[in-house]
Amino acid sequence: MQGNPPAGLEVEAATSLDADSITELASRFFVEEGFQLPAEGLQTRVGRYLELTGHSIFLARRGEHLVAFATAAVGFGLEYGWAAELEDLYVVPPERRRGVARLLVDRVAGWAADHGCSVVLVTVTPQGERSHTLTDFYERLGFSDRRRRLLERPLA
Numbered sequence: 001m002q003g004n005p006p007a008g009l010e011v012e013a014a015t016s017l018d019a020d021s022i023t024e025l026a027s028r029f030f031v032e033e034g035f036q037l038p039a040e041g042l043q044t045r046v047g048r049y050l051e052l053t054g055h056s057i058f059l060a061r062r063g064e065h066l067v068a069f070a071t072a073a074v075g076f077g078l079e080y081g082w083a084a085e086l087e088d089l090y091v092v093p094p095e096r097r098r099g100v101a102r103l104l105v106d107r108v109a110g111w112a113a114d115h116g117c118s119v120v121l122v123t124v125t126p127q128g129e130r131s132h133t134l135t136d137f138y139e140r141l142g143f144s145d146r147r148r149r150l151l152e153r154p155l156a
């Protein structure tokens with residue numbers, strides 16, 4: 001376990017005023033991790049995410065600089081009732097291994113609990129596993145690998 005939260009860091013929920021800086025950081029995340037950028041552009045998606053009920057984006061700032069973000073959405077199903085999905089999580093390289101992601105994920109977990117969720121879910125891609133050993137990382141943050149797989153059926 002890490003001790004104190006990283007010094008000089010502030011975590012807050014994003015508002016529509018943050019859309020441009022989130023888009024910039026999210027673009028960096030998608031490019032670095034090799035995710036396909038949406039045809040409509042990330043800006044539009046970020047704007048919609050910020051407006052939708054049950055969706056939230058949390059930001060970590062050092063001074064005026066945005067250094068990390070996390071996105072999360074809640075949904076309802078028979079298995080878990082309300083459940084939150086941690087969808088995106090990115091910390092700029094110079095800020096890694098200082099507890100920034102832990103702080104953001106704890107914030108997402110608190111938000112999810114406040115929304116009546118019984119669990120936080122996250123998907124680990126093969127690329128994320130290769131590049132960042134994400135299963136180990138998430139296990140350190142209290143997630144457990146139940147060996148589920150996420151399959152996709154694209155719709156035109």
Ligand SMILES: CC(C)(COP(=O)(O)OP(=O)(O)OC[C@H]1O[C@@H](n2cnc3c(N)ncnc32)[C@H](O)[C@@H]1OP(=O)(O)O)[C@@H](O)C(=O)NCCC(=O)NCCS
Nearest residue numbers: 001002089090091096097098099100101102132133136137
């Ligand atoms: C993965 C990522 C979010 C980690 O952020 P971070 O701020 O460095 O993580 P933290 O410093 O909060 O680490 C939390 C714990 O996980 C451990 N950890 C951090 N990165 C790890 C990694 N790549 N593999 C294994 N453990 C890791 C830390 O040592 C720490 O453990 P401890 O608190 O038990 O001592 C960051 O490397 C990143 O943005 N990677 C690129 C994007 C990405 O892969 N995002 C996740 C997919 S959606």
